[in-house]
Amino acid sequence: xxxxxxxxxxxxxxxxxxxxxxxxxxxxxxxxxxxxxxxxxxxxxxxxxxxxxxxxxxxxxxxxxxxxxxxxxxxxxxxxxxxxxxxxxxxxxxxxxxxxxxxxxxxxxxxxxxxxxxxxxxxxxxxxxxxxxxxxxxxxxxxxxxxxxxxxxxxxxxxxxxxxxxxxxxxxxxxxxxxxxxxxxxxxxxxxxxxxxxxxxxxxxxxxxxxxxxxxxxxxxxxxxxxxxxxxxxxxxxxxxxxxxxxxxxxxxxxxxxxxxxxxxxxxxxxxxxxxxxxxxxxxxxxxxxxxxxxxxxxxxxxxxxxxxxxxxxxxxxxxxxxxxxxxxxxxxxxxxxxxxxxxxxxxxxxxxxxxxxxxxxxxxxxxxxxxxxxxxxxxxxxxxxxxxxxxxxxxxxxxxxxxxxxxxxxxxxxxxxxxxxxxxxxxxxxxxxxxxxxxxxxxxxxxxxxxxxxxxxxxxxxxxxxxxxxxxxxxxxxxxxxxxxxxxxxxxxxxxxxxxxxxxxxxxxxxxxxxxxxxxxxxxxxxxxxxxxxxxxxxxxxxxxxxxxxxxxxxxxxxxxxxxxxxxxxxxxxxxxxxxxxxxxxxxxxxxxxxxxxxxxxxxxxxxxxxxxxxxxxxxx
Numbered sequence: 029x030x031x032x033x034x035x036x037x038x039x040x041x042x043x044x045x046x047x048x049x050x051x052x053x054x055x056x057x058x059x060x061x062x063x064x065x066x067x068x069x070x071x072x073x074x075x076x077x078x079x080x081x082x083x084x085x086x087x088x089x090x091x092x093x094x095x096x097x098x099x100x101x102x103x104x105x106x107x108x109x110x111x112x113x114x115x116x117x118x119x120x121x122x123x124x125x126x127x128x129x130x131x132x133x134x135x136x137x138x139x140x141x142x143x144x145x146x147x148x149x150x151x152x153x154x155x156x157x158x159x160x161x162x163x164x165x166x167x168x169x170x171x172x173x174x175x176x177x178x179x180x181x182x183x184x185x186x187x188x189x190x191x192x193x194x195x196x197x198x199x200x201x202x203x204x205x206x207x208x209x210x211x212x213x214x215x216x217x218x219x220x221x222x223x224x225x226x227x228x229x230x231x232x233x234x235x236x237x238x239x240x241x242x243x244x245x246x247x248x249x250x251x252x253x254x255x256x257x258x259x260x261x262x263x264x265x266x267x268x269x270x271x272x273x274x275x276x277x278x279x280x281x282x283x284x285x286x287x288x289x290x291x292x293x294x295x296x297x298x299x300x301x302x303x304x305x306x307x308x309x310x311x312x313x314x315x316x317x318x319x320x321x322x323x324x325x326x327x328x329x330x331x332x333x334x335x336x337x338x339x340x341x342x343x344x345x346x347x348x349x350x351x352x353x354x355x356x357x358x359x360x361x362x363x364x365x366x367x368x369x370x371x372x373x374x375x376x377x378x379x380x381x382x383x384x385x386x387x388x389x390x391x392x393x394x395x396x397x398x399x400x401x402x403x404x405x406x407x408x409x410x411x412x413x414x415x416x417x418x419x420x421x422x423x424x425x426x427x428x429x430x431x432x433x434x435x436x437x438x439x440x441x442x443x444x445x446x447x448x449x450x451x452x453x454x455x456x457x458x459x460x461x462x463x464x465x466x467x468x469x470x471x472x473x474x475x476x477x478x479x480x481x482x483x484x485x486x487x488x489x490x491x492x493x494x495x496x497x498x499x500x501x502x503x504x505x506x507x508x509x510x511x512x513x514x515x516x517x518x519x520x521x522x523x524x525x526x527x528x529x530x531x532x533x534x535x536x537x538x539x540x541x542x543x544x545x546x547x548x549x550x551x552x553x554x555x556x557x558x559x560x561x562x563x564x565x566x567x568x569x570x571x572x573x574x575x576x577x578x579x580x581x582x583x584x585x586x587x588x589x590x591x592x593x594x595x596x597x598x599x600x601x602x603x604x605x606x607x608x609x610x611x612x613x614x615x616x617x618x619x620x621x622x623x624x625x626x627x628x629x630x631x632x633x634x635x636x637x638x639x640x641x642x643x644x645x646x647x648x649x650x
Contacts, residue, residue: 045115045150046188047181048103048294052095052285052403053079059316059407064093064339072171080178083120083171091180092127092166094339095285095403097346098182100128100155100163101353106399107298110186113152114167118145120175125168126153130160131350142172152185162350188297194227194368195272196289197263199256200280202235210282215244217286223293230266231280232259251631254485255382260364261624262631264378267371276368277387283407284308284366291401292368303373305396308366309405311339314571316407322348322400325359326388326430328439328447330423333357352400359437361391362398365406369396376619379433380485380627384419385426392434393619412554413570417466417501418494424451425470428600432611433478441601448600452593456586457533457557459566459579462501464589466494471596475603478614485627503575528561535586544581 054060054076062074072087074080081089091097103110114126126139136157143149153165169177196214200207211231218224228245231238236250251262260277267275274296278284292306309322317339321332334348364387376393378386391398411419431437431444448471455463473480473490484490531537534544544564551571553559560566567578600607617623 043113043150043152044185044187045113045183046186046294047115047183047290048112048298049096049098049182049291049403050287051079051180052287055285058283058285059311061317061340064317064345065095066091066093067342080118080176081169083122083175083177085171085173088168088170089177090166090168092342092345094345096166097349097402098165099349099353099402100158100165101161101350102399102401103295103298104158104163105161105354106301106304106397107189107295108300110184110298111152112155112165112182112184113150115148115150115181115183116143116145116169116177117148117179118175118177119147120145121172122175122177123168123170123172124151125170126151127166127168128155128158129164129166129346131162131346132160139167145175145177150183162353164346164349184298186298188294189300190273190297191226192274192293192296193272194223194274194276194289194293194296195263195267195270196227196229196276196278197232197260197267198229198278198280198282199232199234199259199263200238201253201259202237203280204238206281207231207238208240210280211240211246213282213286215246217289218245221290223290227289227293230263232262234259249631252486252628254380254627255386255487256364257378257381257383257386258485258624258628260386261378262628264371264374265621265624265628272371274368275371275374276366277364278308278367279365279406279408283313284405285403288366288404291404295399295401296368296370301397302370303395303397305362305367305369305373305398306404307362307398307400309334309400310363310365311405311407313407313409319348320408320410321363322352322405323356323360323362323398324388325357326361326392326427326437327359328431328443329427329450330388349402356398359392360398361388362396363387365408366404369394376616377621377624379429379615379619380481380623381422381426381429382485382487384422385429388426389430389434389619392430392437393615410551410571412551415555417460417462417498418491420451420455420463421466421470421490421494423470424448424467425474427451428471428474429478429481429611432474432604432608433615435612438608441604444604445597445601448593448597452590453532454555454557456535456590457529458560459533459563459581460501461579461582461585461589462498464585464593465497468589468592468596469493469497471593471600475596475599475607477607477610478618482614482618482623500579501577503570503577505575506573532586533561533563534581535583 054062054065067090069088070086071084073082121144124143125137128136128138138154138157214229230247233250234253238248240248242248264275295306307323310320312318312320319334319337322334324330324332337344337348339345374394379389431439451467545562546565547563548567549559550569554568565580567576569576
């Protein structure tokens with residue numbers, strides 16, 4: 029390995045350098061937080077417009093944030109033991125310290141010397157101390173004089189093992205402004221990227237309303253509205269027809285740093301396992317320092333991993349990266365806001381769920397080796413504001429379908445009932461009777477078997493049904509002239525909470541409609557049923573406090589929907605064995621290319637592929 033003397037610079041081109049992980053900087057329109065990228069100490073400042081850091085003497089940065097630390101353990105696990113280097117570009121004299129952080133032992137300084145930047149410097153790294161499987165690399169840069177760090181990258185002199193042909197598949201439904209911005213950002217990125225010949229974008233237009241011109245690496249395909257499952261199925265068919273080795277499913281607003289595509293492509297290019305797939309994290313759009321989920325697990329329900337992780341806290345970030353190094357937990361799945369996978373490893377196409385559950389099923393049914401990478405993340409609106417009777421319907425029916433159709437997820441009747449009861453309690457304790465009706469409808473449609481999903485892939489009838497039953501839970505705009513209600517939450521003793529739980533928040537008490545408090549619940553607490561004990565009326569606010577809806581305890585609706593649920597649960601329990609045989613027997617056919625080619629045949633596409641569609645429940649339209 030080539031080594032540098034202290035302070036020695038290296039001319040560009042002397043040593044081959046392939047940038048595995050280019051720097052990410054705060055960016056207007058994505059995130060202007062600083063600490064998740066770099067930590068500033070003393071006399072130094074960043075440029076939001078251009079990136080980089082300007083220093084006065086004594087200023088220092090720590091490049092230890094989520095977006096820029098290098099997870100050595102993940103690269104070694106999936107790509108082998110390759111030589112690594114740190115590339116810096118700038119001007120001035122600095123003290124450079126490169127750290128190797130491990131959970132099991134004291135951190136090591138693998139480089140600690142003065143360096144002079146007069147353009148570009150490539151520093152090969154001595155990694156003899158990196159013997160533990162979970163290790164991270166980051167660096168500190170302290171100015172010994174005035175100077176500037178223009179950019180940096182983690183990389184290797186070793187050439188890629190393979191050359192992926194990566195197709196970004198975007199599904200959209202009547203979100204013309206959002207997708208136009210995404211396409212424009214991608215075209216600017218691709219025009220200057222060394223990967224421009226190996227990366228392209230396909231926009232599947234389920235609403236058939238886009239007027240964007242194709243070209244510059246972007247294709248536009250009109251499509252019928254068969255939901256996210258249909259839109260992404262068409263993208264996968266097109267990827268296969270045009271020879272793409274990898275496909276990346278992503279949202280139409282593409283609130284990701286374009287550098288995430290480079291990091292993903294490079295990881296796939298060096299991967300030694302053909303099953304490797306890159307699963308992007310989701311960051312809360314309202315709090316751009318907070319992880320919403322970094323992967324998730326399905327086991328009787330969907331459980332986000334690392335929910336609430338504060339990206340401003342280095343210890344939390346390091347722990348998350350240590351914990352995500354190595355095999356993912358059983359039942360792991362990846363969200364389709366950013367998911368890049370090898371096309372030839374997708375044995376099953378998406379199941380026709382329309383939206384919600386298609387990404388879960390796709391991950392569970394296919395044998396991908398999912399990896400999350402620092403900085404590969406999408407900023408998304410939280411699921412809490414999106415929750416509605418329609419989404420609850422979609423969630424429960426997909427949950428039931430996973431357990432009935434996937435042998436690895438087959439559970440006892442008792443566990444299946446426990447899952448349904450969990451959905452029931454979360455709705456009834458919060459007086460969400462529209463949602464409770466949608467939950468009943470989800471069970472009834474699941475009892476109809478998989479052919480019902482195939483015959484109603486466009487969800488047209490059910491969307492109208494669910495829209496009609498959404499009465500009390502429909503968001504209403506708040507009048508700007510009216511004072512915004514002040515949020516307050518119930519604070520009851522443990523025994524009173526237990527009593528209220530036993531009475532289902534007063535539903536089982538006589539004359540319950542006449543007593544209880546009036547509460548206002550903010551979006552952050554909307555799904556927390558523990559906040560509503562003792563209430564009679566609850567007003568729910570959205571995250572921006574611009575819309576709201578109010579629900580009131582209603583014992584008549586409670587009994588109607590509760591008794592309906594009992595009948596549905598009995599039917600589900602009695603018919604479980606037959607339903608499992610029916611669902612497992614139909615799953616392969618409904619996740620086949622032939623199924624989707626037939627469904628999408630109204631909109632032919634390149635390579636004799638087909639058509640399809642989507643809606644916006646979870647970023648894709650409805």
